[in-house]
Amino acid sequence: MVNFFHWFRSASPGTGAAAGGGRPSAVAAVVPIRSLGTAHRARILEHLLALDDRDRYLRFGYVATDEQVQRYVDRLNFERDELFGVFNRKLHLIAMAHLAFSVDPEFNSCAEFGVSVSKAARGRGFGGRLFERAVLHARNEGVLMLFIHALSENTAMLHIAAKAGALIERDGSESEAHLRLLPADFDSRVAELVDHHVALTDYHLKAQARQFWGLLSRLQDRRQTTSGEV
Numbered sequence: 001m002v003n004f005f006h007w008f009r010s011a012s013p014g015t016g017a018a019a020g021g022g023r024p025s026a027v028a029a030v031v032p033i034r035s036l037g038t039a040h041r042a043r044i045l046e047h048l049l050a051l052d053d054r055d056r057y058l059r060f061g062y063v064a065t066d067e068q069v070q071r072y073v074d075r076l077n078f079e080r081d082e083l084f085g086v087f088n089r090k091l092h093l094i095a096m097a098h099l100a101f102s103v104d105p106e107f108n109s110c111a112e113f114g115v116s117v118s119k120a121a122r123g124r125g126f127g128g129r130l131f132e133r134a135v136l137h138a139r140n141e142g143v144l145m146l147f148i149h150a151l152s153e154n155t156a157m158l159h160i161a162a163k164a165g166a167l168i169e170r171d172g173s174e175s176e177a178h179l180r181l182l183p184a185d186f187d188s189r190v191a192e193l194v195d196h197h198v199a200l201t202d203y204h205l206k207a208q209a210r211q212f213w214g215l216l217s218r219l220q221d222r223r224q225t226t227s228g229e230v
C-alpha cells in the first residue's frame with residue numbers, strides 16, 4: 001500500500017503543488033494527513049492554544065486571545081469546511097490546516113487556506129504537505145481558486161504558496177496569495193482516496209500502539225504490586 005502510495009505521488013503531477021501549476025513537490029516521505037471531525041475539537045483547541053502570541057498573529061492576522069481561539073474552534077463547521085491534521089505517535093495534533101469554502105454562493109469556486117504547525121515540528125515539511133493535501137481536496141470539490149492571507153513577514157507561508165505557483169500581491173504588511181487550481185481528474189481523485197486510507201491506517205496503528213503500551217504498563221504495575229505482596 002505504502003509502496004503504491006510512494007509510486008503514485010512521484011508519478012502523478014496532479015497530486016501536489018503542481019496542481020496549481022508550479023513544479024512538483026520534492027517531498028519524498030509520506031506524511032499521513034487525516035481529515036478532522038467534531039471528535040477532534042478538543043485536540044484542535046489544545047493545538048491552537050499552544051501557539052504563542054507571534055504564531056497566533058501569523059495564523060489569524062491578530063494576536064488572538066484564548067477566548068477568541070476558543071470561539072474560532074467552537075464555530076468550526078466540519079460539514080461545510082475541511083480540516084486536516086498530522087498526529088504524532090502520542091496522537092498529539094502537531095499540525096493542522098483549515099480549508100474554508102466560500103459561504104457566498106456567488107464565489108462557490110473559491111476557498112481559503114489556513115495552517116499552523118507546532119513549533120517543535122516545524123521545518124519537517126508538514127506545512128507544505130498540508131497545503132498540497134488541501135489543494136488536492138479543493139480540486140476534487142470543484143474549487144478553482146485558493147486564497148491564502150498571510151502577513152508579508154510570513155516568509156515560510158509565502159514560500160509554500162509561491163512554490164505551488166500562487167500569485168502573491170503584497171500590500172504593505174499584508175499579502176494576498178491566490179492559486180488557480182486545475183480541475184479534478186482521475187489522478188486527483190485516486191490520489192485523495194489513497195491519502196485518506198494511508199492516514200486512517202496510520203492513525204489506527206498509532207491508537208493501537210498507545211493502547212497496547214497502556215496495557216503493558218498496567219500489567220507491569222500489577223506485577224510489581226504482586227511481587228511486593230510476596
Ligand SMILES: CC(C)(COP(=O)(O)OP(=O)(O)OC[C@H]1O[C@@H](n2cnc3c(N)ncnc32)[C@H](O)[C@@H]1OP(=O)(O)O)[C@@H](O)C(=O)NCCC(=O)NCCS
Pocket residue numbers: 055058059113114115116117118121122123124125126127128129149150154155156157159160163
Ligand atoms: C508557516 C508554517 C505553517 C510552516 O510550516 P512548516 O511545517 O515549518 O513548513 P515546511 O517545513 O513544510 O516548509 C515549507 C517550505 O517553507 C520553507 N521555509 C520554512 N521556514 C521558512 C522561513 N522562515 N523562511 C523561508 N522559507 C521557509 C521550507 O524550507 C520549505 O521549503 P521547501 O519545500 O522549498 O524546502 C509554520 O511556520 C507555522 O505554523 N507558522 C505559524 C502560523 C502561520 O504562520 N500560519 C500561516 C498563515 S495561515
